[in-house]
Amino acid sequence: MISTHFPVLQVALPLLAAPACVVFRQATVTWLLALSVSCISFLISISLLWQAYSTGEIRYELGGWAAPWGIEYKVDVVNAFVLVIVSGMSSVVLVYARESLRYELGIRRIHLAYTGWLLCLTGLLGITVTGDAFNVFVFLEISSLSSYLLISLGPDRRALTAAFQYLVMGTIGATFILIGVGLLYMMTGTLNMADLSERIPAVSHTTTVHAAFAFLALGIALKAAVFPLHYWLPNAYTYAPSAVTAFMAASATKVSIYLLLRFFFDIFSESFSLRTMRLNEILLIMGVVAIFSMSLVAIYQHNVKRMLAYSSVAQVGYMVLGIGLASPTGITAAILHLFNHALMKGALFMALGCMFYRIKSLELNDLAGIGRTMPWTTMAFVVGGLSLIGVPLTVGFVSKWYLILAALERDWWWLAVLVVASSLLAVVYIWRVVEAAYFKPAPNTEVNEAPLSLLIPTWLLIVANVYFGINAQLTIDFASVAAADLLGLR
Amino acid sequence: METQIALILTILIPLFGAVLIAAAGSQPNLREAVTIGTSVLLFLQVLFLLEQSDGQAVAVLATPFPGLPLSLSTEPLGLLFATVASGLWIITSIYSIGYMRGNNEQHQTRFYVFFAISIAAAMGVALSANVFTLFVFYEVLTLSTYPLVTHKGTDEARQGGRVYLGILLATSFSFFLVALVWTWNAAGHLDFTAGGILKGKIDPAFLPLLVALYLFGIGKAALMPFHRWLPAAMVAPTPVSALLHAVAVVKAGVFSVLKITVYVFGIDFLRETGANRWMMWVAAATVILASLVALTKDNLKARLAYSTVSQLSYIVLGAMLVNSVAVVGAGMHIATHALGKITLFFCAGAIYVATHKTEISDMDGLGRSMPITYAAMLIGCLSIIGLPLTGGFWSKWYLMLGAASAEQWAMLAVFLISTLLNVAYLMVIPIRGFLFPPRSTPATSNAIREAPFPSVAALAVTAVGCIVVFFYAQPLYRLLTEMSTG
Numbered sequence: 001m002i003s004t005h006f007p008v009l010q011v012a013l014p015l016l017a018a019p020a021c022v023v024f025r026q027a028t029v030t031w032l033l034a035l036s037v038s039c040i041s042f043l044i045s046i047s048l049l050w051q052a053y054s055t056g057e058i059r060y061e062l063g064g065w066a067a068p069w070g071i072e073y074k075v076d077v078v079n080a081f082v083l084v085i086v087s088g089m090s091s092v093v094l095v096y097a098r099e100s101l102r103y104e105l106g107i108r109r110i111h112l113a114y115t116g117w118l119l120c121l122t123g124l125l126g127i128t129v130t131g132d133a134f135n136v137f138v139f140l141e142i143s144s145l146s147s148y149l150l151i152s153l154g155p156d157r158r159a160l161t162a163a164f165q166y167l168v169m170g171t172i173g174a175t176f177i178l179i180g181v182g183l184l185y186m187m188t189g190t191l192n193m194a195d196l197s198e199r200i201p202a203v204s205h206t207t208t209v210h211a212a213f214a215f216l217a218l219g220i221a222l223k224a225a226v227f228p229l230h231y232w233l234p235n236a237y238t239y240a241p242s243a244v245t246a247f248m249a250a251s252a253t254k255v256s257i258y259l260l261l262r263f264f265f266d267i268f269s270e271s272f273s274l275r276t277m278r279l280n281e282i283l284l285i286m287g288v289v290a291i292f293s294m295s296l297v298a299i300y301q302h303n304v305k306r307m308l309a310y311s312s313v314a315q316v317g318y319m320v321l322g323i324g325l326a327s328p329t330g331i332t333a334a335i336l337h338l339f340n341h342a343l344m345k346g347a348l349f350m351a352l353g354c355m356f357y358r359i360k361s362l363e364l365n366d367l368a369g370i371g372r373t374m375p376w377t378t379m380a381f382v383v384g385g386l387s388l389i390g391v392p393l394t395v396g397f398v399s400k401w402y403l404i405l406a407a408l409e410r411d412w413w414w415l416a417v418l419v420v421a422s423s424l425l426a427v428v429y430i431w432r433v434v435e436a437a438y439f440k441p442a443p444n445t446e447v448n449e450a451p452l453s454l455l456i457p458t459w460l461l462i463v464a465n466v467y468f469g470i471n472a473q474l475t476i477d478f479a480s481v482a483a484a485d486l487l488g489l490r
Numbered sequence: 491m492e493t494q495i496a497l498i499l500t501i502l503i504p505l506f507g508a509v510l511i512a513a514a515g516s517q518p519n520l521r522e523a524v525t526i527g528t529s530v531l532l533f534l535q536v537l538f539l540l541e542q543s544d545g546q547a548v549a550v551l552a553t554p555f556p557g558l559p560l561s562l563s564t565e566p567l568g569l570l571f572a573t574v575a576s577g578l579w580i581i582t583s584i585y586s587i588g589y590m591r592g593n594n595e596q597h598q599t600r601f602y603v604f605f606a607i608s609i610a611a612a613m614g615v616a617l618s619a620n621v622f623t624l625f626v627f628y629e630v631l632t633l634s635t636y637p638l639v640t641h642k643g644t645d646e647a648r649q650g651g652r653v654y655l656g657i658l659l660a661t662s663f664s665f666f667l668v669a670l671v672w673t674w675n676a677a678g679h680l681d682f683t684a685g686g687i688l689k690g691k692i693d694p695a696f697l698p699l700l701v702a703l704y705l706f707g708i709g710k711a712a713l714m715p716f717h718r719w720l721p722a723a724m725v726a727p728t729p730v731s732a733l734l735h736a737v738a739v740v741k742a743g744v745f746s747v748l749k750i751t752v753y754v755f756g757i758d759f760l761r762e763t764g765a766n767r768w769m770m771w772v773a774a775a776t777v778i779l780a781s782l783v784a785l786t787k788d789n790l791k792a793r794l795a796y797s798t799v800s801q802l803s804y805i806v807l808g809a810m811l812v813n814s815v816a817v818v819g820a821g822m823h824i825a826t827h828a829l830g831k832i833t834l835f836f837c838a839g840a841i842y843v844a845t846h847k848t849e850i851s852d853m854d855g856l857g858r859s860m861p862i863t864y865a866a867m868l869i870g871c872l873s874i875i876g877l878p879l880t881g882g883f884w885s886k887w888y889l890m891l892g893a894a895s896a897e898q899w900a901m902l903a904v905f906l907i908s909t910l911l912n913v914a915y916l917m918v919i920p921i922r923g924f925l926f927p928p929r930s931t932p933a934t935s936n937a938i939r940e941a942p943f944p945s946v947a948a949l950a951v952t953a954v955g956c957i958v959v960f961f962y963a964q965p966l967y968r969l970l971t972e973m974s975t976g
């Protein structure tokens with residue numbers, strides 16, 4: 001049965017398709033290849049999620065080698081859910097990417113973009129699906145290197161420095177992760193995650209394990225752009241091609257947050273991470289500071305793409321906050337926000353890409369009057385923005401609801417009030433765009449609505465934002481089961 | 491089953507109307523016909539619901555969260571509010587035609603579309619079966635009225651829109667939402683239940699805090715210090731001020747306060763714990779202070795806005811007196827103040843269309859050239875003041891009776907003082923209109939005529955309505971006692 005090989009196909013398909021892109025080179029062919037591989041991955045991941053949800057954990061031995069020697073892939077609800085997010089967002093954005101990348105990159109370099117995209121997808125799906133700590137590092141490097149390439153393809157020359165910045169920071173992060181994994185191997189003699197989690201308690205009092213934990217936490221936090229390690233993100237998001245930004249914002253940081261969850265709660269136990277290492281206090285403080293400081297910084301940006309990049313750092317703060325609350329509801333909130341934030345930021349960056357396609361700029365001043373010249377695009381931005389704010393009937397509200405609930409369950413009033421108060425900062429930065437778009441007079445140049453090939457995928461995500469806001473049963477169900485899995489309650 | 495479908499239709503009819511209005515945008519006559527047709531249909535639908543008085547029916551729209559449905563129900567107070575809002579929508583639609591065309595306003599299609607969406611949201615607030623549904627539609631109402639408030643697109647409109655959205659979103663997110671999740675966490679559900687859902691579920695020591703979170707969180711009730719959005723919203727075209735900021739939006743606020751007081755806290759529970767005391771004083775202070783501010787305003791719409799702030803707090807005060815008589819009075823005031831205030835706003839708009847005057851001091855002697863408008867204005871003023879032969883008398887009567895039976899003599903005094911203040915700031919307007927000599931030369935004052943026919947007809951209808959309610963208050967009273975006694 002082919003379905004028993006589903007876990008490895010997640011990685012193998014895009015990995016094989018990537019070099020094929022370099023061979024074919026032709027824009028439409030490479031695009032079709034990338035899109036079909038991504039869609040197949042999406043379907044496979046849905047089937048994996050369903051299997052993991054209904055029958056429990058799926059284990060797969062790579063090449064038939066049993067676990068301690070070979071590499072094991074392990075799929076439970078947590079990572080299957082992340083697989084769905086990553087491959088799903090990749091598919092939707094790829095539909096959009098054809099026109100957008102052709103405009104921003106020019107026809108000559110476009111096969112490089114699809115190659116990089118597929119490699120990045122390989123890496124992200126690999127990190128998520130694997131049950132082997134060293135394998136995580138390997139896939140992390142694959143995804144990082146390919147994302148440096150993707151960012152450097154940006155239409156502005158500053159994309160090169162942004163990519164270099166990310167390269168330096170990303171390498172530091174990856175090295176830290178490698179050191180952490182190495183130290184753990186030294187202490188336990190295994191790289192398999194399941195074995196690690198069994199053997200760590202025996203040695204968890206040693207300084208070596210503490211150091212390993214610190215290296216891992218810092219390394220992953222750097223990749224996830226957890227405040228104050230977010231230095232690389234604003235530039236990378238601002239100067240990357242629009243489609244790449246949408247894809248990365250919806251997937252890359254999400255995978256790192258997943259890794260954080262996996263290491264903290266599964267490999268190290270909850271009691272070790274949160275009580276012995278007292279990580280929850282650090283996470284709570286960093287989460288709150290991130291939300292407020294980064295939202296404030298976002299308010300003062302002149303470039304709308306950069307503004308949303310800072311907002312992304314703030315939103316990572318919400319996820320960190322959910323993890324820091326360390327209750328089933330808190331973790332559920334964090335996982336829910338993984339999904340919900342992917343939907344809203346994907347949609348918002350795609351709407352910005354539509355605007356860039358027509359007016360070649362994303363400076364706030366240049367967006368004057370765009371509400372009249374590009375009504376559908378602007379409407380998409382407004383709905384996406386409302387979702388980001390957390391207005392009822394959108395996904396943002398669902399995340400916020402669970403975060404508040406988690407805070408109140410702990411009787412932390414101040415935190416609940418802080419969470420809702422922070423969404424008002426989002427109102428401010430979203431409304432700056434709304435006012436520019438609708439109240440300022442449009443310049444006299446002729447501007448048309450974006451083409452349908454860009455608008456349809458954008459609106460697809462907008463509709464998803466509303467649909468999963470009105471009917472959140474499904475996502476809440478997956479997220480709460482995933483949280484129970486992580487905390488060992490199921 | 492029929493009732494369930496009718497409940498859902500009260501939301502769908504105006505939404506569907508909005509789509510049709512947008513589709514008919516290029517033909518103004520067809521577009522306005524759609525608006526009026528939709529409003530009549532909606533009103534009939536609400537009347538149909540009013541007839542189905544055999545028990546409360548519940549219809550579920552969707553279930554976003556496990557255990558938290560978006561659902562509607564036929565509850566007396568909600569039906570009253572729905573009837574008032576949908577009935578006045580018909581009249582406002584007719585009025586708008588005269589006003590918007592008489593003023594040559596831009597983007598009229600957008601105006602009518604968002605108007606219909608706002609009404610759908612107001613219906614959702616009115617008929618909500620739990621606090622969650624109420625909150626959702628409350629936020630939809632805030633957002634869908636924003637394009638109406640900022641309709642003119644000027645810097646002033648943008649500024650007003652900022653205050654409007656800022657205060658309403660800030661209060662509802664920071665207080666209302668927290669109170670909501672708190673209630674859910676404590677009581678385990680959010681359904682409106684006769685007698686309240688919080689008794690025995692929450693430490694009475696925290697109760698005053700929760701009451702304050704709800705009352706300040708419902709910013710649309712315009713309790714001071716969160717009232718600034720209402721005067722700011724007056725930059726909107728007058729039909730918006732009339733229907734939304736005298737009826738649908740502001741009444742959605744006080745309606746929510748009343749409904750949460752009766753069905754979430756339960757008036758008995760509040761009275762036993764005394765958690766209402768604090769907020770009673772806040773409401774009383776708002777009644778007096780807003781009246782004083784109204785005295786200083788020369789701009790007619792601004793004065794009416796502050797009068798609304800003051801009158802809304804009558805209703806909050808009525809709710810916080812926590813006895814069934816005061817609650818009936820508060821419920822009645824939703825209807826009677828709506829009729830009176832919409833008349834006054836219609837008059838303000840008619841004067842603006844006819845003369846382009848906005849300041850009261852410029853309106854001397856206008857009563858002679860605009861007799862119908864000024865007669866309606868007089869009736870509206872009398873109703874707000876609460877003199878007999880107008881509907882306003884009954885609501886004020888029951889509110890004061892409520893204060894007396896709660897033995898809150900200070901509150902009784904507040905009602906009396908504010909009535910005097912009402913006389914002072916409202917009666918000036920018709921007196922100047924009828925008795926003062928015209929400022930302008932006879933030549934220009936002869937040129938002043940009544941506003942276009944649809945506008946004058948609308949304001950005449952609401953003025954007559956003020957008087958009719960005085961004689962036919964019985965059904966209103968019966969509906970509301972049904973609610974307050976559970």
